Amino acid sequence: MTYSILARDPKSGAIGAAAATGALCVGGWVIRGDLRAGMSASQGAKPSTMWGADVLSQMAAGSSAPSAVHAVTSVDSGAAFRQLAALDLQGKGAVHTGSENGLARGSVINDDVVVCGNLLSDTDVLDTMMNAFKASEKPFEERLIAALFAAEQLGGDHRGLQSAALLVYKPDAPPTTLRIDYHDSPLNALQSLYEKHCDPDYQAWRDTLPTSEHPER
Numbered sequence: 001m002t003y004s005i006l007a008r009d010p011k012s013g014a015i016g017a018a019a020a021t022g023a024l025c026v027g028g029w030v031i032r033g034d035l036r037a038g039m040s041a042s043q044g045a046k047p048s049t050m051w052g053a054d055v056l057s058q059m060a061a062g063s064s065a066p067s068a069v070h071a072v073t074s075v076d077s078g079a080a081f082r083q084l085a086a087l088d089l090q091g092k093g094a095v096h097t098g099s100e101n102g103l104a105r106g107s108v109i110n111d112d113v114v115v116c117g118n119l120l121s122d123t124d125v126l127d128t129m130m131n132a133f134k135a136s137e138k139p140f141e142e143r144l145i146a147a148l149f150a151a152e153q154l155g156g157d158h159r160g161l162q163s164a165a166l167l168v169y170k171p172d173a174p175p176t177t178l179r180i181d182y183h184d185s186p187l188n189a190l191q192s193l194y195e196k197h198c199d200p201d202y203q204a205w206r207d208t209l210p211t212s213e214h215p216e217r
Contacts, residue, residue, distance in 0.1 A: 002030055002043040003117030005129055005147045006087040009140050010112060015039050015087070016168035016176075018144035020152070020161050020187060022119070027165025027179030035169045035212050036060045038088040044101050044118055046081035055086045066094040083107075085116045110134070115147070119159070125151045141168050141176060145194060148187055164190040174209045 004019035017031040017039045032052040033039045037060035042052035051072050058068035065086040073079045073096040080098040085107065087093045093114035095107035101118035108115050108126045115129040132150035136143040144166060152161065164186035168176040178193050180186040196202070210217045 002026060002041075002047075002083075003120060003125060003129065003148075003151050004030060004041040004043060004085065004115070005133060005144055006031075006039040006041060006085055006093065006114045007133065007140070007144060008038075008087060008089070008091050008112040010091065012140070012170060014140050014168060014170045015089070016140060016144055016166070017041060018148050018164070018166045019043070020148050020164040022159035022162055024163055025179075025181045026163040027167070027177070027181065031165060031167045032056055033167055033169050033175075034060060035171060038065065038086060039167075040087075041085040041116065042082070043084075043116075044082040044098060046078060048076065048078070048082055048084075051076070051082065051084045055084060059086065059088045064088055064090070064094075065092045069094040069096050083116060083118050085114050087112070087114050117151070122154065125154050128154045141166060141194060144168070145187075145191060148190070152187055161186050166190060166194065170211075171213045172211055174206055174211060 002021035006017045008015050019026045019030045030043045037056040040052040040055045054072045055068045065088040080100045083097045085095045091112040093109040095116045104120040105118040106123050108130045129147040129151045133147040136146050164180045166178045180189045183189040
């Protein structure tokens with residue numbers, strides 16, 4: 001019911017995720033992140049919100065993404081109905097995809113990037129997302145959004161979309177958390193919200209806020 005991308009920018013230290021789904025509130029259900037751990041996406045036919053937080057805790061404690069995903073998924077009797085992706089701070093990715101998540105399901109893992117999805121129109125959606133992200137020379141956030149649009153153009157979630165979200169963490173900036181919880185065209189709404197987020201006045205205010213590099217502001 002969902003497709004998502006997790007990514008890391010080695011030059012800036014930024015980590016981020018974007019996701020879209022044919023259900024409500026993908027930003028609340030699916031993507032999580034922590035500059036001390038990495039990024040996660042917990043989704044599927046019967047997603048576990050606990051999985052996303054648990055895999056981040058494992059990585060914050062020193063586990064690699066593959067080890068963390070295995071630790072979280074291997075003890076859950078409902079794992080066949082769930083999908084979990086993780087990307088650690090070294091750029092290693094891992095995905096668990098349970099067998100009860102539709103016929104068109106799966107993942108693609110490259111250095112610093114993970115894409116995954118379930119209940120897709122076709123698994124080619126995953127390669128399209130990866131290629132769109134890697135081919136773009138736009139800012140990090142826009143590359144994540146571009147991957148969502150590329151997936152939709154190839155069919156994306158076979159039911160259509162109702163929600164979309166973007167989550168980005170940078171050492172020198174407050175988190176960017178943009179959510180479209182319900183909309184007839186959630187990707188267009190997310191793009192519009194991102195453009196408002198880039199307004200110079202809003203960015204000037206954000207520059208006064210505490211960050212992980214400057215918590216004393």
